[in-house]
Amino acid sequence: MFSYVGISFIFFCLISIVLHSSPNVEARHTNNWAVLVDTSRFWFNYRHVANVLSIYRSVKRLGIPDSQIILMVADDMACNPRNPRPATVFNNANQHINVYGDDVEVDYRGYEVTVENFVRLLTGRLPSDTPRSKQLLTDEGSNVLVYLTGHGGDGFLKFQDSEEVTSQELADALEQMWQKRRYHEIFFMIDTCQAASMYEKFYSPNILAVASSLVGEDSLSHHVDPAIGVYIIDRYTYYALAFLETVQPDSMKTMGEFLAVCPKRVCISTVGVRQDLFARNPHSVPITDFFGALRPVQLTFSSLILPENVANQCSDCEKSNHSSSALSSTNAEKPRKIGYVNQFPVLVENPK
């Protein structure tokens, strides 16, 4: 019984903090999303699939559910007839990690990975009959991790073998997201040749961007698996994955540390970072802000009294769930009985 009280207590603290903070000041997100895209197909691009699956594995392990991960993979390496180890994708010649894992939920696959679908996904301009798994249902409280990998050049990223998205198009798509209040903060990661050119055109706020190479540099692959006979993963993602493997859901590591991953000595290319659009200091941003689904929690030591029979008042809840006035004071005036909360508890100002 006590534990239930404790849980509810924490929950309410959490919600009160979220609801009290206005969106612009001391921004805190309410949910996490990830858009992970591999844009290239064909067997010799095995490494790009391994890249994207590495990030997928990490974010999933750190708590973002599959329903909030949009995974776009342009080719199926696990089932390619040339793969001597069917149904696996490894990030390492020693087969340490099978990034294909047991359950990979690919949302856009094969020829569905197009520039149009990608931009529509970001901006939310999808046909009305699009299944939920293919929609990016973010809001102004969403922290979004965008990861792209493929073959790129100065100012563009190739999709499949036939089209490309330019840096300007990408920047405009992100701006549209901002104007439609589809994100709170974005962490943009890209692993491709001349990757930094892709974030140079960004002009929307609250974007932190990292790229595997500067303009004029190639991003290199890490190593070959002589049994499979392909380059197995790219350097930047390899080291990023190595770093992320050390992160646990309760980790105190910061984005600042993540941005320092893969120094030139091992990466050969220079990792580019753009943080002028990002209001916060990366060194004070927990890595779980983007890679996990943990919401910020703050403990309070003053006691709170929860409203009575919240659980029974669902209809009322919904009516008044946006008003978030002095909660604690109301509660203090009228002590109520503590009850179980709904799955999505919302506080009521004046339960009747």
Added chain:
Amino acid sequence: MEVLVLLEYLVATVIRFWLSKSDYNKLIADRVEISTPLNSWKRVTEGAALYNVGTSPYLGDMFHDNPLWLVAFNWMLQNVPQYITYIFILSDMMTAHLLFLTAQKFVGNLLTRQINEQKNYAKVSRQLLVSPEDVRMAPIFVVTAYLFNPYTVLTCAAHATTVFANLFLAIMLYATVNGHILLCCTALALSAQQAMYTVILIVPVCMYLAQGKQNKTFYMAMIATTFSTILCGLIYLSYHIAGSWDFVYATYGFILTVPDLRPNIGLFWYFFTEMFEHFRVLFLCAFQMNAAVLYLGPLAFRLHAEPMLLSTSLITLIAIFKSYPSLGDVGFYLALLPMWKHLFHYMQQGFIVSCFFIITSVLGPTVWHLWIYNRSANANFYFGVTLAFATAQIFLVTDLLFAYIKREYAVMHGLPRTIDGKEAKLVLESSNF
């Protein structure tokens, strides 16, 4: 001379007959340079077969000839299938003879005009003027150029329907120089049913027929009206035969929108295979303008005194720039050139152009083989050759026009630095002897 010409007809007939009946016929008919989707006899037989089973041949992507032609070809295939080769050869011979008569009449006219105007001319070298000899020789050259040009020979052997298009053009030219308005308009309208671009030739026709008439504007308007009436009548007749307007898209639409990108000697196919889809309309307009109307205005303005040259150059330009050109078109305008024998003195690139023609004609099939069969070359090689071929043709037509302008100037103002020129030649001569 007449014996010579007759002999030429005979030899040309024999060559055509032999090629049509030999095993090479299929090989020739399958060459993309000769058979395009518009003129291929294979497609005609297919279209006629569909027509016979009661299916509209215009619904598919096979047949693109006009309903009038369809009926005519169908009749040929149904009733005289064994004589089709003869019909083709006969048409080609008629074309040649009409060109012969046209050239005779036209160069004769030129001479008459020259005699009338000679008092205005500056004192010039005799070789610039049309001589009576030219009146005799030019038609022979014309007919030889038509009969023995490999391009026309192969076109006839391949049974390409360009043979008939050429016949109508030849009738049109013949009627023009002889002043038969109705015949001229009918032939032109019939030719426009297949080639479509030739419709612009009504401009030089009007100009030629109105020459020396009192009320020029009225006269030209009358011809244009006659032509439009016949054209509309033919189109309506086509509609009547086809039973629906489907044929419009399958014929004119097919020519204008260029949906078939099978390689040919023209410039369309390569550009439109390489092009991004959203630029297609823009470039389609640009290319079609270039083929049809771009040169009409300026040339008509500049060449108003010589509508026949306008016709020749427009026929040439259409053959170069149209959407599905074939060697038969090239052969036709090449046969017209000897009519301008008196301009040859000023043509400077004849040799280079001939070299280009020879080399590209040989290299074209070679690189085609490398591309399609050996798979070692690619489309760029073939396009390169066709581009060189088109460039040579453009050189030829600009050279002709420049020659006309230079001659006109020289005839009116005297040869610039005549003495120097002659002296230079004399020096060369004295060193020789």
Added chain:
Amino acid sequence: MSVVISLNLLTATYFSENALLPGLVKGEYDMDTEARSLLVELEAEAASHPHTLPSAWLLSRFHRLSLDAYTHNFTLNYPLGSSSKFTGRNVYGILRAARSSSMEAVMLTVPYRPPDSVHPTTAPGLALMLSLAKFFRRQKYWAKDIIFLVTEHEQLGAQAWLEAYHGASCGLPGVLDHGDLGGRGGAIQAAINLEIHASKIGYIDIKVAGLNGQLPNLDLVNLVHRMCSKEGVRHTFNNKEKVYKNNWWATWSRGIHTLVSMVLTQATGMPNGNHGLFHRFGIEAVTLEGFEKVGRGSPATFFQVGRVLEGLFRSLNNLLERFHQSFFFYLLPDTDRYISIGLYMPCLVMLAGALIIKAFTLWIKVQNNISIAEMESPSSDENDEEDKTVNLNVMLVGTAVFINHLQGVLLFSGTQHFTRITDAYSTENLLYGSYLIGCLLTIVSPYIIRLHKKTDNQWVLLNIIALLELATVLLAVGMNNFSLAFLTAVIYVPPALWLQSSNNRWYKKLLWIVLHPFFMLSWVVLGFTAVTFPELEPLQLLTKAFVANKQALVLCAVDSYIYASWTFNVATIFFLPTWSLFWQLTQSHSESIEATFDEEETAKKQQ
């Protein structure tokens, strides 16, 4: 040309096709013991079939590996002489790719040579192929079918099999009856032809020259060299190994050597291995010929060569579309250097260009002559005559050109009939004799036809036509077979420029006779014989060369009928008439002797 070479010997080859992923896999082939025991077994089997392919044994071998195995029968109706028939039998097995549809295939072929063959044995290659088949069977990464083909009668078997596979007939209809195949795979993307002569291999020579001078995609050639280097097998191109030397002169001369040998090989238009027949079907193919190790040092064994082939096939397995990225037109001065078409083609174009320029200067001369004539004869009557000659001249010249080409065509189309005139003499003698007569006719024809009563202008016009035809033919041949066109150009262009339109001196006539295409064949064969058998006495040498010459002529003709090699056709239909056009010029006399001569000189100086 040599300047171009020296500048560009240093252009290193590179891979254009990303999908190949050359040499990234570690070799796993370890069935060399198996291969050796197979070789012993095969040799025993071969001893009991001294003339033919041990097809039953091969079939059972393939069946034991559970491959789809078939035999293929074909028949050759010999095109020359009294028609005789030859039959042959190929055996092939198809390893189906388990996890993909059979849309594409790669091939490994071995030409089987029975013990009584004059060529060195290929049994070790066959044993290696069988062991590879067993190894490949156990792997699960195949995305394409692998076809293992053992052919009989050298190139004939390969040609028949390819024709049957593609349902096409290349040569003269009815000559090679290609028969039917029991089973097919997908579209063949690449083929490796294996001719391993010993189980201890000194070096592997990589052969590229194909039919009509067609070459395989450079990526495939690079791939083979790369795999050989990776597995430490010595590999050569045209029997020249890469030597690392600091001395640029040594490198350069070696490069020239290799290059010349490649040009000579390619110029024949004959494939120097079975691979050469695949090219025309759009299949990239090379031959790997392994020579026995002689002397000291450790040889390459089945183990290493097996791994080379394993690596090759895994790379080919990676291909996503047919080879198209890299060069199809190149020359190789070394195992890892190339000269691209953009560099060597200008040499040929310059030679052909010289002909065209000369034709142009002659043309200007004709123009001047005409205008001078016109100016000199102001009265209209004379002018009439002049014009008439200008006109007739086209006719006469056209007739001359036509007759010349007719000679060539007749000679070519008569080839089969010549050999059937009588049974008293052998095919070789009959063919050689009739060609000799035909060629003598071309030499004496100017005297017989008496067309050389022409004016100066007509000769010049004929000269222009001859020059243009030579230039055009050279360019067209050069697109297909650069080496042939280049060698022809080097031999014929300078004399063709040197000859005048008329009134040539005796030494020019003599030179042109020496350059008769038929005699050229003799010189080439003589030179080749002299190089191959340096120990022979001059008289012996001549006899041997004469016999070889007759054989070469028959081979040329037969290749044209069976394989549709066009060297023979081009030589008789184009080179011979062009030659005789020039020959007519050398026999010509014109009235205005001095004038022409002077003008020629000035024209040449201008040039």
